[in-house]
Amino acid sequence: MPKHDTPLLDELESGPWPSFVTDLKRQAEKKPECFDILGQLELSYRDKVTHWKHGGIVGVFGYGGGIVGRYSDVPDQFPGVAHFHTVRLNQPSSMFYSSAKLRDICNLWEKYGSGMTNMHGSTGDLVLLGTTTPNLEPLFYDLTHDLNQDLGGSGSNLRTPSCCLGRARCEWGCYDTQNLCHSLTMHYQDEIHRPAFPYKFKMKFSGCPNDCVAAIARSDFAVIGTWRDDIRIDQAAVKGYLSGEFAPNAGAHSDKDWGKFDIKAEVLDLCPTGCMWMEGDSLKIDNSECTRCMHCLNVMPRALRPGLKQGATICVGAKAPILDGAQFATMTVPFIEVNPDTEFAEIIEVIEKIWDWWMEVGKNRERVGETIQRIGLPTFLKVMEITPTPQHVKEPRSNPYVFWQEDEVEGGFERDVIAYRKRNAQ
Amino acid sequence: MALSKDELKANILEKALNGPKAQLYVKDFYACDPDAGPRDIKNAANDLVKEGKMTFWSSGSTTMYAAQGRAKDEEHR
Numbered sequence: 001m002p003k004h005d006t007p008l009l010d011e012l013e014s015g016p017w018p019s020f021v022t023d024l025k026r027q028a029e030k031k032p033e034c035f036d037i038l039g040q041l042e043l044s045y046r047d048k049v050t051h052w053k054h055g056g057i058v059g060v061f062g063y064g065g066g067i068v069g070r071y072s073d074v075p076d077q078f079p080g081v082a083h084f085h086t087v088r089l090n091q092p093s094s095m096f097y098s099s100a101k102l103r104d105i106c107n108l109w110e111k112y113g114s115g116m117t118n119m120h121g122s123t124g125d126l127v128l129l130g131t132t133t134p135n136l137e138p139l140f141y142d143l144t145h146d147l148n149q150d151l152g153g154s155g156s157n158l159r160t161p162s163c164c165l166g167r168a169r170c171e172w173g174c175y176d177t178q179n180l181c182h183s184l185t186m187h188y189q190d191e192i193h194r195p196a197f198p199y200k201f202k203m204k205f206s207g208c209p210n211d212c213v214a215a216i217a218r219s220d221f222a223v224i225g226t227w228r229d230d231i232r233i234d235q236a237a238v239k240g241y242l243s244g245e246f247a248p249n250a251g252a253h254s255d256k257d258w259g260k261f262d263i264k265a266e267v268l269d270l271c272p273t274g275c276m277w278m279e280g281d282s283l284k285i286d287n288s289e290c291t292r293c294m295h296c297l298n299v300m301p302r303a304l305r306p307g308l309k310q311g312a313t314i315c316v317g318a319k320a321p322i323l324d325g326a327q328f329a330t331m332t333v334p335f336i337e338v339n340p341d342t343e344f345a346e347i348i349e350v351i352e353k354i355w356d357w358w359m360e361v362g363k364n365r366e367r368v369g370e371t372i373q374r375i376g377l378p379t380f381l382k383v384m385e386i387t388p389t390p391q392h393v394k395e396p397r398s399n400p401y402v403f404w405q406e407d408e409v410e411g412g413f414e415r416d417v418i419a420y421r422k423r424n425a426q
Numbered sequence: 427m428a429l430s431k432d433e434l435k436a437n438i439l440e441k442a443l444n445g446p447k448a449q450l451y452v453k454d455f456y457a458c459d460p461d462a463g464p465r466d467i468k469n470a471a472n473d474l475v476k477e478g479k480m481t482f483w484s485s486g487s488t489t490m491y492a493a494q495g496r497a498k499d500e501e502h503r
């Protein structure tokens with residue numbers, strides 16, 4: 001396969017940053033099809049349109065996901081990428097793996113594919129880019145038998161669940177994200193490997209509201225750690241921050257001199273609900289007003305810690321713009337315990353209530369967040385058997401979606417219209 | 427009364443083989459047994475794929491079903 005002229009792509013090598021163009025050129029020494037990736041991309045830059053087609057019937061036996069068929073629409077010019085399927089591997093929870101495992105995966109991909117990867121795709125998977133149909137089964141055999149790894153989800157499947165580092169490395173974890181992520185991955189193997197829904201469904205798990213896996217923006221089912229009691233305050237450490245003994249933000253942002261730590265400007269005034277104040281040099285918090293935004297804890301991690309009654313908030317329905325615009329997830333379950341002793345039965349119950357409703361009423365290619373918008377949050381909350389709280393309502397005037405039900409109104413909805421009109425006659 | 431699994435599978439396969447649409451969403455099969463739950467329909471359709479009578483066709487973001495031979499095949503065009 002010949003090298004193509006790629007003047008537009010070559011410009012991408014000129015900046016100070018690492019360049020995927022340089023990577024592709026280096027890899028092309030070993031895998032000449034990479035020249036055709038470059039050639040086809042250059043053509044796309046000129047034509048301002050993609051030359052990849054995706055979709056098809058490719059897969060491995062018994063699985064209905066994990067492989068995404070990909071084809072060039074200009075195969076005569078770029079035969080090396082005529083068939084260039086994507087393989088998704090289920091990443092270990094929190095993406096913890098040894099360098100030995102990484103080497104094994106890279107070697108496997110040098111053997112059966114182009115060697116190009118995308119680490120990690122936005123679902124979390126290790127994404128292996130570019131192989132042909134005959135290579136799929138042998139790749140899958142080695143992957144499952146020698147590497148003890150599995151494919152991830154794609155299509156209308158449950159997508160590979162993913163989680164933050166959580167308690168493995170982070171003191172803010174309000175539940176064990178890895179345990180929950182791994183347990184649900186094992187529990188839902190059938191849904192991950194075979195299509196199950198009107199469209200894709202993603203689950204992500206963050207240990208605290210910092211939400212390091214961006215669950216609230218990227219998943220249909222976001223489990224975000226929180227606490228229901230009070231933020232733990234170490235007043236001695238607060239004084240340490242005031243005196244300059246401890247660097248705010250654990251020393252982050254120290255590349256610039258921001259001057260002496262100013263607790264009023266940097267913490268109190270930035271609390272979104274204005275629920276913090278100082279009495280002398282003691283810090284006070286009205287915890288009933290705290291929205292768990294994490295700002296104060298992030299600035300003063302030695303002084304402030306999450307409370308001890310820990311669990312999670314479940315938000316439902318985020319999505320990127322495909323059919324409709326992008327949307328964030330809606331807070332649905334304000335607080336739920338994350339309990340490994342019940343094998344997370346409480347959370348599984350919430351998941352399956354959502355699935356049963358969405359599989360029934362969701363349209364083809366409609367994410368659950370769109371179904372909720374189309375049908376309405378009041379109906380969704382009823383299906384979920386959740387009593388609306390003020391936190392479910394964003395703006396009472398512009399989306400007054402919490403309505404009275406007939407049985408909650410004295411006398412019901414029946415009334416004597418004629419008598420009413422008489423009384424209110426103009 | 428919901429149909430037996432075999433009756434349901436026969437209805438699904440009939441629709442996939444002889445229906446006007448070559449590729450169908452799982453929801454298109456819901457009418458094959460109005461009394462069955464979405465999960466039963468999905469499991470029956472997935473069974474037919476396992477048995478080699480139907481195939482999946484996936485765009486990468488959605489998955490559809492087709493009777494063997496009726497799916498759009500990008501590879502052999």
Ligand code: HEM
Nearest residue numbers: 376378393394395396397398399400401402403404405426
């Ligand atoms: C056939 C005639 C009308 C119909 C069907 C109608 C219908 C409605 C509806 C459905 C709302 C929204 C209620 C809600 O969201 O809770 C509304 C709000 C409102 N309408 Fe009308 N309306 C009519 C005539 C008028 C007229 C003639 C005026 C003023 C001269 C008017 C002034 C308002 C105002 C100020 C609101 C906002 C009330 C609020 O935000 O609380 N409407 N109307």
Ligand code: HEM
Nearest residue numbers: 390391392393394395396397398399400401402403404426
């Ligand atoms: C220079 C003229 C005006 C300005 C700058 C103005 C501005 C506004 C603004 C900023 C709002 C709030 C919108 C929101 O909540 O998003 C509003 C609401 C409203 N305005 Fe005006 N307005 C003007 C004239 C009028 C007139 C002449 C009328 C009626 C004859 C009127 C009736 C209303 C009503 C009924 C509301 C809704 C209040 C509610 O939330 O229930 N406005 N106006």
Ligand code: SF4
Nearest residue numbers: 164170173207208212
């Ligand atoms: S989401 Fe919270 S618990 Fe998880 S790694 Fe980030 S800061 Fe730590």
Ligand code: SF4
Nearest residue numbers: 271290291293294296
């Ligand atoms: S977590 Fe956020 S809302 Fe709560 S007290 Fe701290 S700054 Fe305020």
